[in-house]
Amino acid sequence: MSGEIEQRLAALGVTLPQAAAPAANYVPFVRTGSQLFISGQIPMGPNGIEHKGKLGADYGVEQGQVAARLCAINLLAQAKAALGDLDKVVRLVKLVGFVNCTxxxxxxxxxxxxxSDFMVEALGEKGRHARSAVGVAALPFGVAVEVEAIFEVS
Incomplete structure (x- = not known):
C-alpha cells in the first residue's frame, strides 16, 4: 500500500515521473543530516521539456503557474528517488523559484x-514553506520556470 503522500498525489491525479538525470556536472539531490537539498527542476514532462518561453512576452501568469507546478512534481520525483518513500518528508522547508521574464x-x-500551491495540496501542512520568487533574464533550455527545494526528512 502506498503512503499518505502518494495517496494524496493519486487523489490529485498525479503520477510521479522517473526522476530526471542531471543535465550538467552536479547531482540531483544531496542529503546531509535531516536535510534534503534538491537541485533546480525544470518543467520536464512525459515528452521532454515543456513550457519554453519568457513570462511577460510568451507566457501569462496562469501558463507560468502550470510550468511551476510541473517543476514541483519533478521535485517530489527527486525526493522519492532520494528517500525511497515520500512519507519520510517531515516538511518542505523552502522553495526557490526562478522565473524567466521580461x-x-x-x-x-x-x-x-x-x-507552492501544489506542494500544500500534495503534502498538506508539511508543504507550507518559506520561499523566494526571483525574476531572471534566462533559464537553461529556455524554460519559463525552474524551482529548487529544501526538505526536512527523517
Whole structure:
C-alpha cells in the first residue's frame, strides 16, 4: 500500500515521473543530516521539456503557474528517488523559484504559487514553506520556470 503522500498525489491525479538525470556536472539531490537539498527542476514532462518561453512576452501568469507546478512534481520525483518513500518528508522547508521574464514583469510570486500551491495540496501542512520568487533574464533550455527545494526528512 502506498503512503499518505502518494495517496494524496493519486487523489490529485498525479503520477510521479522517473526522476530526471542531471543535465550538467552536479547531482540531483544531496542529503546531509535531516536535510534534503534538491537541485533546480525544470518543467520536464512525459515528452521532454515543456513550457519554453519568457513570462511577460510568451507566457501569462496562469501558463507560468502550470510550468511551476510541473517543476514541483519533478521535485517530489527527486525526493522519492532520494528517500525511497515520500512519507519520510517531515516538511518542505523552502522553495526557490526562478522565473524567466521580461524586465517589466513583476508577478514572479504569482507564477511560483503554481509550485507552492501544489506542494500544500500534495503534502498538506508539511508543504507550507518559506520561499523566494526571483525574476531572471534566462533559464537553461529556455524554460519559463525552474524551482529548487529544501526538505526536512527523517
Amino acid at each position: 524586465p517589466d514583469f513583476g508577478d514572479q510570486p504569482k507564477v511560483v504559487n503554481g509550485a
